[in-house]
Amino acid sequence: MDHHASRKPLRGIKRLSLGALSGLLAGYAAIAVAECVSAAVRPESGPVIAVGGAAIDRTPPAVKDWAIRHFGTNDKLILQLGILAVLTVLALVLGMLATRWRRIGSLGVLAFGVVGALAATSRPDSTSISDALPSVAGAVVGAGLLYWLTGRLGQGRRATAEQPAVITAGDSKPAAAGGQHMGTSRTPVAADPAESGWDRRGFVLAATAAAAASTGIGLAGRALNGSQGQNAVASRKDVVIPAPSSAAAPVPKGAALRIKDVSPFMTPNGDFYRVDTALVVPKVDATSWKLRIHGKGVTRERTLSFDDLLKMPLIERNITLTCVSNEVGGPYVGNARWIGVRLDDLLKECGVKPPSQGGPADQLVARSVDGMTIGSPVEDVLDGRDAMLALGMNGRPLPFEHGFPVRMLVPGLYGYVSACKWIQDIELTTFDAYDSYWVKRDWAQKAPIKTESRIDTPKPFGRPKAGTVMVAGVAWAQHRGIDKVEVRVDDGPWEAARLATEDTRDTWRQWSYPWDAGKGGHTLTVRATDRTGQTQTEKRTSTIPDGASGWHSVVVTVD
Numbered sequence: 001m002d003h004h005a006s007r008k009p010l011r012g013i014k015r016l017s018l019g020a021l022s023g024l025l026a027g028y029a030a031i032a033v034a035e036c037v038s039a040a041v042r043p044e045s046g047p048v049i050a051v052g053g054a055a056i057d058r059t060p061p062a063v064k065d066w067a068i069r070h071f072g073t074n075d076k077l078i079l080q081l082g083i084l085a086v087l088t089v090l091a092l093v094l095g096m097l098a099t100r101w102r103r104i105g106s107l108g109v110l111a112f113g114v115v116g117a118l119a120a121t122s123r124p125d126s127t128s129i130s131d132a133l134p135s136v137a138g139a140v141v142g143a144g145l146l147y148w149l150t151g152r153l154g155q156g157r158r159a160t161a162e163q164p165a166v167i168t169a170g171d172s173k174p175a176a177a178g179g180q181h182m183g184t185s186r187t188p189v190a191a192d193p194a195e196s197g198w199d200r201r202g203f204v205l206a207a208t209a210a211a212a213a214s215t216g217i218g219l220a221g222r223a224l225n226g227s228q229g230q231n232a233v234a235s236r237k238d239v240v241i242p243a244p245s246s247a248a249a250p251v252p253k254g255a256a257l258r259i260k261d262v263s264p265f266m267t268p269n270g271d272f273y274r275v276d277t278a279l280v281v282p283k284v285d286a287t288s289w290k291l292r293i294h295g296k297g298v299t300r301e302r303t304l305s306f307d308d309l310l311k312m313p314l315i316e317r318n319i320t321l322t323c324v325s326n327e328v329g330g331p332y333v334g335n336a337r338w339i340g341v342r343l344d345d346l347l348k349e350c351g352v353k354p355p356s357q358g359g360p361a362d363q364l365v366a367r368s369v370d371g372m373t374i375g376s377p378v379e380d381v382l383d384g385r386d387a388m389l390a391l392g393m394n395g396r397p398l399p400f401e402h403g404f405p406v407r408m409l410v411p412g413l414y415g416y417v418s419a420c421k422w423i424q425d426i427e428l429t430t431f432d433a434y435d436s437y438w439v440k441r442d443w444a445q446k447a448p449i450k451t452e453s454r455i456d457t458p459k460p461f462g463r464p465k466a467g468t469v470m471v472a473g474v475a476w477a478q479h480r481g482i483d484k485v486e487v488r489v490d491d492g493p494w495e496a497a498r499l500a501t502e503d504t505r506d507t508w509r510q511w512s513y514p515w516d517a518g519k520g521g522h523t524l525t526v527r528a529t530d531r532t533g534q535t536q537t538e539k540r541t542s543t544i545p546d547g548a549s550g551w552h553s554v555v556v557t558v559d
């Protein structure tokens with residue numbers, strides 16, 4: 001570059017590239033500032049989380065189901081990476097636009113701030129307009145930075161005193177008729193001495209400073225966020241769960257078949273499936289946690305603390321939880337030993353009666369700190385099954401991912417109608433009066449878990465050796481119990497599998513079938529029969545609206 005270059009405005013590809021870089025830096029600064037402010041306001045109010053959450057709220061059930069199926073628990077990471085990729089492209093484009101129309105570039109950044117603010121305030125967990133702050137603050141800083149940086153590139157518009165304006169298509173009408181067009185004002189812009197030339201040094205300095213400052217601000221935000229979670233982490237470490245007054249019977253010896261590759265009878269916490277809409281796992285401080293019970297037919301409203309719950313009689317139960325989004329053969333099912341307070345006792349103390357005894361409420365709506373609402377039938381909760389407010393999972397306080405400090409569980413019902421994590425409010429109402437989160441999104445109001453069975457081994461497209469091949473897996477029909485599992489090879493007859501000893505009717509049951517396998521390709525199919533005598537239907541249905549049905553099959557090649 002010759003020494004005159006710094007006196008002239010920068011043009012061409014180089015101008016566009018530096019514009020794109022300015023856009024990126026502005027976007028980076030905007031996100032960093034927004035994330036930092038969100039740490040002070042509320043972690044969930046940051047634009048990426050808010051837009052992601054709003055996207056989740058608005059995703060059609062079929063797409064959400066597809067995402068869960070293809071990305072599993074990574075669906076949220078993929079969503080956030082997707083949002084960042086889109087933001088990156090937009091930042092590049094706005095930066096390039098700003099090389100010609102500085103104001104438009106900055107207005108574009110501000111527009112994205114508005115989108116973030118709207119998303120943050122529209123989330124179900126948003127209770128305050130302050131949730132708009134992070135997006136607004138980030139956008140203002142980003143817009144300002146873009147304006148400033150692109151100013152260092154010199155006046156890009158060619159409508160200067162020396163050079164006649166380039167006539168664009170939109171500008172080709174006579175001035176009198178055309179009036180003012182966005183960004184193509186006919187008025188020659190007075191050359192601003194500070195901005196008319198390419199200020200290389202100024203740009204490099206400004207860009208470097210902006211990048212460094214954004215990184216610093218972003219890291220500060222992270223640290224702030226981390227320290228806020230610390231109270232919750234400390235409160236979890238301090239939890240000592242008293243011995244239950246009603247312990248679970250030991251798991252019968254024969255409940256676990258000890259066959260390689262069959263899901264363990266008890267699912268370790270770290271392996272337990274996780275399904276929720278939370279992009280940030282809520283970190284709730286147990287010492288300040290409260291649960292309010294109120295609504296129709298509640299004659300004695302109550303607000304309980306975590307300590308209140310610890311002082312009540314505790315029950316310990318093994319319960320198998322299943323997600324309605326679990327495909328036939330899918331992984332969203334797990335069995336754990338839970339400790340908690342009986343929900344029926346608690347509700348009866350509050351004066352709640354089941355509809356069958358004249359109670360006015362037929363729906364119990366549980367609400368979480370992240371705004372999730374989950375509606376369960378009051379009749380089921382009060383029918384004597386072990387519905388509980390769980391505090392412990394496999395001998396530990398609930399992990400944060402699984403609802404610390406308290407979650408609800410109702411054996412026999414899919415998680416989305418029973419298992420509210422991070423619960424903070426229970427309202428008695430009716431199904432007519434209120435649709436919970438998933439019901440608003442086309443899932444069924446009521447959803448007992450369907451009888452299902454799964455082949456865990458051999459794996460699909462496995463290549464077992466000819467001879468005796470152990471076919472084995474799990475079957476579940478919570479609160480009814482599994483009475484029979486059968487296996488079919490190709491189009492052969494149904495053969496009874498051996499059933500492991502039942503733990504309780506609320507838990508899954510392992511099964512196995514020694515198969516005398518001949519060489520070649522074979523299809524193995526499984527079906528279960530529950531204690532009501534119902535055999536699992538062959539009819540394949542999708543997970544929407546109330547859970548998948550059909551038989552699980554595995555194709556293998558015997559060598």
Ligand SMILES: Nc1nc2c(c(=O)[nH]1)N[C@H]1C(S)=C(S)[C@@H](COP(=O)(O)O)O[C@H]1N2
Pocket residue numbers: 272273274275276277278321322323324368369370372374401402403414415416419420421422
């Ligand atoms: N607050 C909250 N609770 C929730 C959900 C959620 O998205 N938010 N998802 C529900 C669903 S669909 C299921 S299947 C279970 C899953 O519980 P887990 O993640 O502990 O396995 O939690 C339920 N409780």
Ligand SMILES: [Mo]
Pocket residue numbers: 275322323324325414415416
């Ligand atoms: Mo679920």
